[in-house]
Amino acid sequence: MGIIQLQNIKKSFDENVVLKDINLSVGKSEVVVIMGPSGSGKSTLLRCITFLEEPDKGVIRLGENEVTAGNQPNKQRKATIRELRQNTGFVFQQFNLFPHRTALENVMEGPIVIKKMDRDQAKKKAIALLTKVGLADRMDHYPAQLSGGQQQRVAIARALSMEPMVMLYDEPTSALDPELVREVLLVMKDLAKEGMTMVVVTHEMGFAKDVADRVIFMDDGVIVEEGSSQEIFNNPKEERTKQFLQDVGEE
Amino acid sequence: MDFSIIIESLPPLLKATVITVLLAVVSVVFALILGFFTALARISKIKLLKAVSSVYISIFRGTPLLVQIFVIYYGLPQIDIELNPIPSGVLALSLNAGAYLSESFRAAILAVDKGQMEAAVSMGMTYGQAMRRVILPQSIRIAIPTLSNTYIILIKDTSLVSVITVTELLQMSTLIIAKTFEPLTIYLVAAALYWVVITFFTVVLDRLEKRTSRHVV
Numbered sequence: 057m058g059i060i061q062l063q064n065i066k067k068s069f070d071e072n073v074v075l076k077d078i079n080l081s082v083g084k085s086e087v088v089v090i091m092g093p094s095g096s097g098k099s100t101l102l103r104c105i106t107f108l109e110e111p112d113k114g115v116i117r118l119g120e121n122e123v124t125a126g127n128q129p130n131k132q133r134k135a136t137i138r139e140l141r142q143n144t145g146f147v148f149q150q151f152n153l154f155p156h157r158t159a160l161e162n163v164m165e166g167p168i169v170i171k172k173m174d175r176d177q178a179k180k181k182a183i184a185l186l187t188k189v190g191l192a193d194r195m196d197h198y199p200a201q202l203s204g205g206q207q208q209r210v211a212i213a214r215a216l217s218m219e220p221m222v223m224l225y226d227e228p229t230s231a232l233d234p235e236l237v238r239e240v241l242l243v244m245k246d247l248a249k250e251g252m253t254m255v256v257v258t259h260e261m262g263f264a265k266d267v268a269d270r271v272i273f274m275d276d277g278v279i280v281e282e283g284s285s286q287e288i289f290n291n292p293k294e295e296r297t298k299q300f301l302q303d304v305g306e307e
Numbered sequence: 308m309d310f311s312i313i314i315e316s317l318p319p320l321l322k323a324t325v326i327t328v329l330l331a332v333v334s335v336v337f338a339l340i341l342g343f344f345t346a347l348a349r350i351s352k353i354k355l356l357k358a359v360s361s362v363y364i365s366i367f368r369g370t371p372l373l374v375q376i377f378v379i380y381y382g383l384p385q386i387d388i389e390l391n392p393i394p395s396g397v398l399a400l401s402l403n404a405g406a407y408l409s410e411s412f413r414a415a416i417l418a419v420d421k422g423q424m425e426a427a428v429s430m431g432m433t434y435g436q437a438m439r440r441v442i443l444p445q446s447i448r449i450a451i452p453t454l455s456n457t458y459i460i461l462i463k464d465t466s467l468v469s470v471i472t473v474t475e476l477l478q479m480s481t482l483i484i485a486k487t488f489e490p491l492t493i494y495l496v497a498a499a500l501y502w503v504v505i506t507f508f509t510v511v512l513d514r515l516e517k518r519t520s521r522h523v524v
């Protein structure tokens with residue numbers, strides 16, 4: 057049984073059917089890369105896992121926490137969703153750091169506010185995490201004073217501060233200048249090596265080849281094809297996958 | 308111009324200026340509280356809260372402040388609610404400014420990038436925690452310029468409560484003129500005193516704005 061288990065996830069925005077009956081299971085320490093054309097539903101799928109979008113139908117389980125979509129919101133359900141979110145680190149394309157707090161404060165925020173950790177302990181932990189992502193010398197900087205690559209690494213440290221069971225990344229390097237992509241991918245790679253379970257929406261083929269245990273190709277709200285990066289990149293079976301890889305290759 | 312008149316009328320005018328400032332400060336404190344909760348009500352998902360707050364805002368922004376003052380001071384006694392001039396004035400000014408401030412707060416809350424709320428709740432914060440720790444500190448910074456503006460207007464609007472016999476700066480000036488027959492001199496002194504008060508608060512609020520926005524490029 058996977059650490060993440062999605063069953064029959066459906067999601068529409070008005071008339072627009074974005075996810076059509078998605079089933080997905082991610083095992084502990086597995087790294088899954090999701091690719092697919094723009095508008096195929098990759099972000100929506102990732103956001104459904106932590107209920108940033110509420111799916112219309114389906115069941116989402118993450119570790120111990122299982123939530124059925126579309127149920128009436130009640131206290132118990134809300135608490136379960138919050139717990140599920142605490143176990144999930146979400147990394148956004150646009151970083152979404154808190155601009156009124158320093159790098160250090162960004163990473164201390166979750167443990168202090170949500171876990172009620174005392175300040176000193178939270179600070180120690182935040183320092184360790186920022187050191188780990190290579191930002192020991194930038195702790196007192198505000199987000200606006202950091203480069204995109206540095207901001208994204210702070211965002212990863214912030215996500216890690218909650219000690220999540222899984223990390224979800226939605227195009228974490230798409231907003232970065234090309235020369236800053238590497239430093240972020242390196243941090244992600246290290247995490248994967250340590251055994252972190254990760255689902256990554258990205259078009260970085262190199263990263264997928266190096267790190268992914270499984271590559272999923274999505275189009276038009278369905279999982280078209282999945283397999284090892286070898287299988288998907290060198291030997292795609294589906295016409296849509298071939299077409300997509302060709303388009304990406306030509307860029 | 309007769310300078311001795313200025314010297315003689317200055318002490319009562321200064322006293323009245325203190326009343327004006329107190330009216331403005333007390334009213335703005337109530338207005339901030341009222342405006343803040345009205346803004347939260349307007350953006351809440353609860354329909355009743357939304358409706359009540361919208362009606363309140365619409366009424367107090369859609370009618371003249373002078374009419375609001377008359378309704379409270381002269382109108383309410385008819386249904387056995389009798390308030391003294393100063394409480395009437397404070398009530399009218401607070402309700403009026405509260406309606407404007409709630410719109411500033413609401414706009415400022417909505418102006419915070421929606422990725423901020425997502426980042427906060429995706430870590431596991433409740434809506435309340437995300438509001439308090441992440442959204443509101445940023446919206447207050449965004450709101451400060453319009454809050455300052457409303458406050459400056461509020462200071463000027465305190466002159467309207469002179470019509471219900473509150474002896475603030477304008478009313479005191481009128482009383483002095485009734486004795487001295489020097490309207491030009493006295494009203495100019497009053498204008499100067501308003502200018503000093505408003506300029507003082509403008510400078511203070513500008514500083515506050517600069518201080519709160521220092522980390523944001």
Ligand SMILES: Nc1ncnc2c1ncn2[C@@H]1O[C@H](COP(=O)(O)OP(=O)(O)OP(=O)(O)O)[C@@H](O)[C@H]1O
Binds near residue numbers: 069072092093096098
């Ligand atoms: N909040 C929303 N409201 C309405 N429609 C939405 C919303 N979010 C996404 N969509 C629509 O859902 C579809 C899938 O969007 P999604 O962002 O999941 O695609 P994606 O695969 O992540 O694309 P990209 O590679 O461009 O990020 C698109 O047609 C998009 O317009």
Ligand SMILES: [Mg+2]
Binds near residue numbers: 099226227
């Ligand atoms: Mg996307």
